[in-house]
Amino acid sequence: MILTSKGWGSKMSLDKVTFSKRYAKALFDLLKADKELDSGYEDLESIKAIFEDNPSFAPVLSNVTFPESDKAKLVKSMIDNASSKYIQNLVRVLSGSDNMDKMVPTIDAFEDIYDEYNHIVKADLISAVSLDNDQQAKLKDAFAKRIGAKKVVLSSKVDPSIIGGLIIKSADVTFDGSVKSKLNRIKQLLLK
Amino acid sequence: MSIKAEEISALIKQQLAGYKDELSVEETGTVTYVGDGIARAHGLNNALSGELLEFSDGVYGMVQNLESNDVGIVVLGDFDGIREGDTVKRTGRIMEVPVGQGMVGRVVNALGQPIDGKGDIKNDGTLPIERKAPGIMDRQSVDEPLQTGIKAIDALVPIGRGQRELIIGDRKTGKTSIAIDSILNQKDQDMICIYVAIGQKDSTVRSQVNTLEKFGAMDYTIVVSAGPSEPAPLLYIAPYAGTAMGEYFMNKGKHVLIIYDDLTKQANAYRELSLILRRPPGREAYPGDIFYTHSRLLERCAKLNDKLGGGSITGLPIVETQAGDVSAYIPTNVISITDGQIFLNSDSFYSGIRPAIDAGTSVSRVGGDAQIKAMKKVGGTLRLDLASYRELESFAQFGSDLDSATQAKLNRGARTVEVLKQPLHDPMPVEQQVLVLFCLTRGFLDKIQLDDIQRYQEEVIDFFKSNHQDILDSIVKTGNLPDEDKFSSAVKEFASNFQPSQSQEDEKQTN
Numbered sequence: 156m157i158l159t160s161k162g163w164g165s166k167m168s169l170d171k172v173t174f175s176k177r178y179a180k181a182l183f184d185l186l187k188a189d190k191e192l193d194s195g196y197e198d199l200e201s202i203k204a205i206f207e208d209n210p211s212f213a214p215v216l217s218n219v220t221f222p223e224s225d226k227a228k229l230v231k232s233m234i235d236n237a238s239s240k241y242i243q244n245l246v247r248v249l250s251g252s253d254n255m256d257k258m259v260p261t262i263d264a265f266e267d268i269y270d271e272y273n274h275i276v277k278a279d280l281i282s283a284v285s286l287d288n289d290q291q292a293k294l295k296d297a298f299a300k301r302i303g304a305k306k307v308v309l310s311s312k313v314d315p316s317i318i319g320g321l322i323i324k325s326a327d328v329t330f331d332g333s334v335k336s337k338l339n340r341i342k343q344l345l346l347k
Numbered sequence: 348m349s350i351k352a353e354e355i356s357a358l359i360k361q362q363l364a365g366y367k368d369e370l371s372v373e374e375t376g377t378v379t380y381v382g383d384g385i386a387r388a389h390g391l392n393n394a395l396s397g398e399l400l401e402f403s404d405g406v407y408g409m410v411q412n413l414e415s416n417d418v419g420i421v422v423l424g425d426f427d428g429i430r431e432g433d434t435v436k437r438t439g440r441i442m443e444v445p446v447g448q449g450m451v452g453r454v455v456n457a458l459g460q461p462i463d464g465k466g467d468i469k470n471d472g473t474l475p476i477e478r479k480a481p482g483i484m485d486r487q488s489v490d491e492p493l494q495t496g497i498k499a500i501d502a503l504v505p506i507g508r509g510q511r512e513l514i515i516g517d518r519k520t521g522k523t524s525i526a527i528d529s530i531l532n533q534k535d536q537d538m539i540c541i542y543v544a545i546g547q548k549d550s551t552v553r554s555q556v557n558t559l560e561k562f563g564a565m566d567y568t569i570v571v572s573a574g575p576s577e578p579a580p581l582l583y584i585a586p587y588a589g590t591a592m593g594e595y596f597m598n599k600g601k602h603v604l605i606i607y608d609d610l611t612k613q614a615n616a617y618r619e620l621s622l623i624l625r626r627p628p629g630r631e632a633y634p635g636d637i638f639y640t641h642s643r644l645l646e647r648c649a650k651l652n653d654k655l656g657g658g659s660i661t662g663l664p665i666v667e668t669q670a671g672d673v674s675a676y677i678p679t680n681v682i683s684i685t686d687g688q689i690f691l692n693s694d695s696f697y698s699g700i701r702p703a704i705d706a707g708t709s710v711s712r713v714g715g716d717a718q719i720k721a722m723k724k725v726g727g728t729l730r731l732d733l734a735s736y737r738e739l740e741s742f743a744q745f746g747s748d749l750d751s752a753t754q755a756k757l758n759r760g761a762r763t764v765e766v767l768k769q770p771l772h773d774p775m776p777v778e779q780q781v782l783v784l785f786c787l788t789r790g791f792l793d794k795i796q797l798d799d800i801q802r803y804q805e806e807v808i809d810f811f812k813s814n815h816q817d818i819l820d821s822i823v824k825t826g827n828l829p830d831e832d833k834f835s836s837a838v839k840e841f842a843s844n845f846q847p848s849q850s851q852e853d854e855k856q857t858n
Contacts, residue, residue: 172416179408185458323641324375331371345362 179264208239216255274305278325374437384578404428421580445593447471454570457585476587480646487652492717496774497534499704499767502726507717509650509659516691526606532774543589544572546612581617601654609665687711687824719826725784736760767798778822
């Protein structure tokens with residue numbers, strides 16, 4: 156194993172975050188200036204899908220024992236698939252500087268900027284029972300109104316331990332209306 | 348005893364009256380690192396420095412570092428239950444401790460929670476532990492004495508209410524004893540005392556509390572203890588918490604005495620958490636703001652002006668030195684912050700001079716104004732006497748033939764040292780101190796054998812108590828020295844009846 160990804164604890168991953176934020180910001184500004192935001196976004200999503208479908212892909216690309224020529228081949232297919240020249244360049248720059256392990260964080264950071272720009276809010280929904288599409292749609296509308304977003308992308312999860320109600324987690328804010336936390340509050344009141 | 352269901356349900360109803368069914372909206376972050384009493388968390392973009400956070404298992408933390416991508420948090424409690432990936436939420440409050448009259452007589456931890464097993468504390472609200480010190484216009488100069496009951500301090504390095512006086516010395520030189528004795532002497536003085544034990548062994552704190560209870564001093568004392576088994580953040584905040592408790596009383600116009608025992612350990616705890624938070628180390632590996640850590644704490648000791656009630660906080664920080672080295676980092680820092688220092692000398696301590704106060708290096712920068720006039724008159728020459736005694740002492744060891752003036756100085760010096768000795772937990776009221784020092788400086792003790800000095804002191808005090816109580820009372824009431832002729836004749840009256848001890852009689856006969 157090499158030490159790039161995990162070796163020195165939080166400091167290293169901290170750099171990763173800063174790094175990806177910087178690249179994402181630069182990429183966003185370029186794409187915005189050329190009005191290629193949406194196509195660029197799609198390109199990035201497909202690149203991200205490659206990394207997510209093949210968990211060993213990123214470690215291989217940053218592994219020094221893996222021949223450079225083979226790496227170049229892997230990366231080339233990625234470049235060919237991208238329609239935007241900025242995305243192509245991003246892949247070249249990252250692979251050239253041996254930073255392919257930061258590809259996914261960069262795409263994530265880009266998504267954050269993109270969402271903020273388009274007033275899209277991503278949220279995790281936790282409920283005790285699964286909700287049907289109609290209920291989710293209503294919830295989306297209500298939530299979008301409350302936080303002033305144009306579009307809400309929900310990823311729902313079922314967790315019976317919350318007993319009833321809903322928990323919505325979005326960015327840094329948690330909206331907790333679950334029966335479990337209400338019971339906890341009652342418990343605290345009684346124990347006072 | 349029968350239990351009535353209605354009563355219970357009424358009680359429960361009452362307790363639940365405060366419950367509101369509402370959606371809780373909280374700003375949360377994710378823990379990315381935890382260890383050694385600190386945690387890092389992503390998110391929490393709006394967190395404030397010093398804000399209190401709550402981890403998912405109910406433990407609290409305080410924001411220390413705000414960085415570009417995460418926040419550094421010191422965990423105020425057990426960090427074993429916190430895992431990577433846990434949520435941590437903002438509380439919107441800054442760190443506060445309970446304050447109020449109900450705290451008096453209790454032993455609490457750095458968070459103000461009782462640890463003496465006497466049940467809940469009825470507090471009168473809370474105060475933030477970090478507060479800005481009173482400003483220039485809110486203060487007035489220190490002019491009231493704080494009597495420690497220790498002759499060597501009250502005469503040589505007097506302390507005023509609102510002053511910060513450092514107690515410094517090697518380990519086992521009686522630093523804590525001076526502090527505890529000072530608390531004991533505040534009985535019936537309308538003072539609130541706060542003893543902040545930082546990193547002191549729990550057994551030591553226990554015995555201090557026992558001492559305070561034995562002498563009835565817990566009636567006006569709060570003990571704040573952050574023991575060595577607690578995480579470093581609690582040791583770090585303990586003195587601030589203690590000061591917040593004191594400020595409550597100061598703002599009510601009361602006088603408060605706070606003892607920080609000791610700031611060396613607080614500095615070590617702060618160094619520990621700063622290093623783990625990856626702040627750059629400076630001299631002796633202390634972080635860059637170690638000076639500010641102590642200066643902002645001690646600056647909160649103040650004497651408020653009359654408009655604000657005239658309350659005060661007197662601070663007695665304690666600093667431990669290594670082998671008498673006062674030029675180490677923390678000692679020099681704290682010496683430069685405080686209004687003087689009491690230096691305890693381990694050599695004197697082991698040669699039996701206790702309290703082992705080094706008269707040459709101990710100073711009080713404001714205390715002189717806060718001495719009662721009588722004490723100023725009788726104690727004025729003491730420092731000089733001691734200085735010349737120390738100077739001559741070394742010469743006297745070589746030569747045998749000394750002129751009478753030198754002999755007299757040596758004589759007086761030896762007696763001064765003897766008079767300033769004082770047993771543990773035996774504070775002496777100021778009028779008795781004036782009486783004893785009057786006898787010394789007016790030469791009544793010069794003829795008394797060294798071994799008899801302690802007995803002479805006790806007997807002269809008893810004599811005045813039974814025969815001349817009016818003189819003692821007038822010192823207390825006016826603060827002035829009584830008519831010298833009257834005072835002298837009273838002492839002479841006693842001296843004529845004083846019996847030197849038998850052993851010396853024998854000596855004279857054999858000579």
